[in-house]
Amino acid sequence: MPLPMDADTRVVAARDQVSVEVEGEAVILSLADGVYYGLDPVGARVWTLLEQPRTVAELRDAVVAEWEVDAPTAERDLLALLDALAGRGLVEVQPAA
Template sequence: MLADMHLVISPHVFSQRLGEETVLLNADSGAYFGLTPVASRAWELMQEGVGTREILAKLEAEFDAPSAQIEQDLEVFLLKLREKELVAF
């Protein structure tokens, strides 16, 4: 089960919404990252300060996919964000 955490977006990360997708820029490394519509929605909620459990609940309500799959995908996404130093837990 996903732990309830509030993530902190790194100050060197900038984002831009493009339709249903979002592009992230790590200003320190110059690397760009493209987010899917579901990941874009999770990122938007993180920007609002929403905790991980509430993000999960909102994604489950808004997207047509099995809850277990959404939770697993969210966990992988959050770990990748941390690995790329885009967020801190």
Template sequence: MVEDRMETLTPLPHSTLLIRSDDILAAELDGETVLLKIERGAYFGLDDIGGEVWRLLETPLAAGDLYGALSGRYDADAATIESDLAPVLVEMMGEGLIRVAA
């Protein structure tokens, strides 16, 4: 399952430049960020932190800078943010929601 697979994923290097994929529709509904991948008709719901990641990746941002930005907004150090978020970012890449920027 997804949880088992996420535990075995290698975190992204801090220099990996990330950005949102182009073919995603996004909306805010009742405090949740909702994404629709048009190509697949797949729906995704993001919590507060996921929504913040989505907003930050409007422009290309290095993974390390993303962790640092989130640690400044939430009560956690960058290492904790990275260990919690890196597998989610890899999963988002696998779903085609975000990509490595050119």
């Protein structure tokens, strides 16, 4: 079960996957279950940022800077995406210190 996340939670892409960008979207293959997952352009940008450990706040700020969205909406949607990715083992979640 994924850990609860907030703005200070650190997240990074799991090692047990491979991914590629295709026409602005991300396609991720989970090596653990052999299932492919797809992300839209915003999700693909977040995925690129997750190559290095980032806090939810850093990811939110990047989304707000690049797309027309307010911070509360961006954070809510980001937490939902990260929770889904964590539930599938595609990201590693590190609780805030």
